Amino acid sequence: MILYIAEKPSLGRALADVLPKPHHKGDGFIRVANGDVVSWCIGHLLEQAQPDAYDPAYKQWRLEHLPISPREWKLEPKAKTRGQLGVLRKLLKEAHGIVHVGDPDREGQLLVDEVINYCAVPAAKRDQVQRCLISDLNPGAVSKALSRLRSNREFVPLSVSALARSRADWLYGINMSRLCTIQGQKMGYQGVLSVGRVQTPVLGLVVRRDLEIESFQAKPYYEVDALLQTERGEQFRARWQPSDACQPWQDEEGRVLSRALAENVLGRIAGQPGLVRALSSKRKQQAAPLPYNLSALQIDAARRYGLSAKQVLDSCQVLYERHRLITYPRSDCRYLPEEHFSQAPAVTAAIARLCPALAPAVAAADLGLRGKAWNDKKVEAHHAIIPTGKKTEGGRLSATELNIYQLIARQYLAQFYPAWEYDDKQVDIAIAGGLFIARARQQVGKGWKQLFEGSGRAEPEDAAELPTRLPELVEGEVVQCLRGELLDKLTQAPKYFTDATLLAAMTGIARFVTDPEVKKILRDTDGLGTEATRAGIIELLFKRQFLLRQGKQIRATEAGKKLIASLPAAATTPDMTARWEAQLDAISRKQAGYQDFMSALEQSLPELMQQVDPASFRGLQGGARPKVFRKRRTRKTAAGAK
Incomplete structure (x- = not known):
């Protein structure tokens, strides 16, 4: 048998x-x-x-x-x-x-x-x-x-890596959580102050963002626009680019802080001729976004529908297990096996049947177009989340499940549309010794973008608000500055985290790190936590009453702030987690050993515990003491220990 x-x-x-x-x-x-x-x-x-x-x-x-x-x-x-x-x-x-x-x-x-x-x-x-x-x-x-079927022996290193992660999380989480909880109770706090190698750096992100906002002081800065007119009567605007001589009056981001300097520029350019010094036009293409992994899907669903990471994951599990309409959802990969390309007719037919609104998009798709998503070298244990070829009626799905399915389906269909094409144009104009630049972006071909019109999808980061057209100019042409416009602006505080931005921060955590070695590790391991654990980690922080919601904003509670204040930086930043993940990945690839990893943790733990500052819990009140605190491990999340 x-x-x-x-x-x-x-x-x-x-x-x-x-x-x-x-x-x-x-x-x-x-x-x-x-x-x-x-x-x-x-x-x-x-x-x-x-x-x-x-x-x-x-x-x-x-x-x-x-x-x-x-x-x-x-x-x-x-x-x-x-x-x-x-x-x-x-x-x-x-x-x-x-x-x-x-x-x-x-x-x-x-x-x-x-x-x-x-x-x-x-x-x-x-x-x-x-x-x-x-x-x-x-x-x-x-x-x-x-x-x-393959021999299970091929996967022993993967299992050993998971075992090392499980035991290390227990060792770190049990000891640090007991230490902080005991010290907190001495100060009158009755709840559990849990610490984990992933949950605590995530909490640290929120705490530091909240403190940055609280201490932020807006500073005025100034920009100058020139309203220009050609001999043909066409008008356009160009913005002043401060020269190196202006650096004493600029901040580290190049913003001009001196109103007098801006007003001086304003006075010098009014009514003056401008000389077109340089023109450039670059035809650019942007390929369709890759199919989703779980984090990318959670981020888009949070932005579009205001769903939490857990709501998205739960809906995905139903679509995968009960309805069998999508592939394995806890994936960290955004690529597809090359053999899947031949399944496109069946998959797109299923999309059209389930989502009549996407039927025109299916009809217009070029199923012979083979984009970069199909790449065997990028696929390991699992591939991107895509629809399956199963056909069913949309009425069987809840509204949330249908929304999630449509996001996944649209992202898959985008693979069969051409690139978005546009021209980026720039004009450099000299006015009264100063440099002014006008930019425009003109769409040439909608390509895959037509799928997302009206979908609420955010534009790419490089798609700043630009005019769509500039006058036809030639180098050496003279234009007239009708007037200058002084723009009074204020520096903006960072924004509080939301479900979407916190998930994005976890997946792109490398940008919060300055150590080049750690930054590289975090890029290679795809951030804090895994696709399977991120939703559970965020939910745990709410359950422990370290985070709370105010509308769409996610903020740290007093308990969360004091916990972070009590811990050494190594426990509240992504660095330690990054090094762990690099070692665990090396174990899974037979490039490192289980014993070395565990021994190093056991040796470093006492020193880390000595750095906890009990005085930071002073004044912390409240919290509900549980009858028994057990570090429970659920499927995939291991949340209590992380």
Whole structure:
């Protein structure tokens, strides 16, 4: 008997659907016609044991116990799913072959591996375990995945990496959280002050942004525009570009802070001729945006529909598991396997049926156009989130699910549209010894942009508000300055984080770091947290009452601010997390070892704990003390420990 172990029941049912019929449904498993069995986990069936499992004294939170560092790590069954673990234990004893069908990511690999190991499957049988990678729950895709089984031994480094992450999060989170909570309680705070390698740097981002806004003082600065007219009576505006001689009156961003200087320029140019010194026109193209990974989808959905990261993830899971309308959603990749290109007719037909509003876009798509999204070298365990070829009626979806599906579908369709083409034009004009520049952007071809007209999609960052046209000029031509215009402006405070901008900050965290080495790591590892964990991390910070919402704004609470104030910078910035992720990635690629990673953490932890400042909690009140604080690990998030 071959035992297929899926990550969750929905995946197990999709797997059984393509295996020989008739089926016999048992308690926690499905037996197929040839005697093979499909069973499943329900997320993590096991979790890291709590400190009191190592020593009953650890049930009490006391400073003298810290740091707690297990010599031999223990797993314990989760109470709610203990029965399913028993089902798998029995089936594993009966099976002569095992197929691992966890989700195609680091956590999915560990989730099934830890069950196989915990149930003491003999080494000879473990060596024969095969791995099935499924990212689309429709029958054709599942059958194809089953025809491409690989040895599970290929994925051992991925599992070891996930195990190292899990244990390191426990070690760091348990000790730092207990330390801060005890110190906070001494000052009268009754809640849990949890610390994690990802959640705390995210909180640090918000706290520092809030403090920057609170301390911000607006400063006036000045710009000068010249209203110009050609001999043909055509008018346009050009903006003054301060010369190097103006630097003493400029800030670090080049803004002119002296009104007198701006007024002097204003007085000098009125009624004066301007000489066209240079003209440039560059034809540019912008390819369609790549299909979504989860973070990119969450950011766009937050901007367009005001949805939280968790709402988007929950809707995606329903679209993937229940409706089977999209591929695996917890993906960090924005590329597609080259073989998927041939599936475009089926996928676009499904889009047109489900979303009549997109039917014209499907009809106008050029399915022979092969863009940069199809690239095998960019695809590892999973690919970008795209629609599947399954056809269904849109009425079965909730409004939110349909909105999310349409975002994914439109982004996929964009791959079959040409580039957006435009001309960037610039005119350099000398007036009374000063340089003035006029710019314009003229669209040549809409390309993929026509798909997003009226969709609320934000323009690219480089698409500043520019006029669409300038007069036809020639170099050496003289124009007349009718008048100058003084623009009084004020520097703007940074904006409070929103769901969209906080997610964008987590994925683009490198821009908040100055250390070149750390910046490179964060770029390579795609930011703070993973696609699977970011939503859970943000929600945890709200649950712990470190963050609150004011309309669309996300702000830090007093508890969040004081927690960050109490911690050393290493705990509140992305640097440590970046180094961890680089090491974990190296473990997954067999370029680093588990033991070296864990030993380094155990050695650095006591020093880090000594740097916590108890005085920072002074005056902190409130918080609801839980009866028992257990660091729970949910599927994918491991939120309590992060």
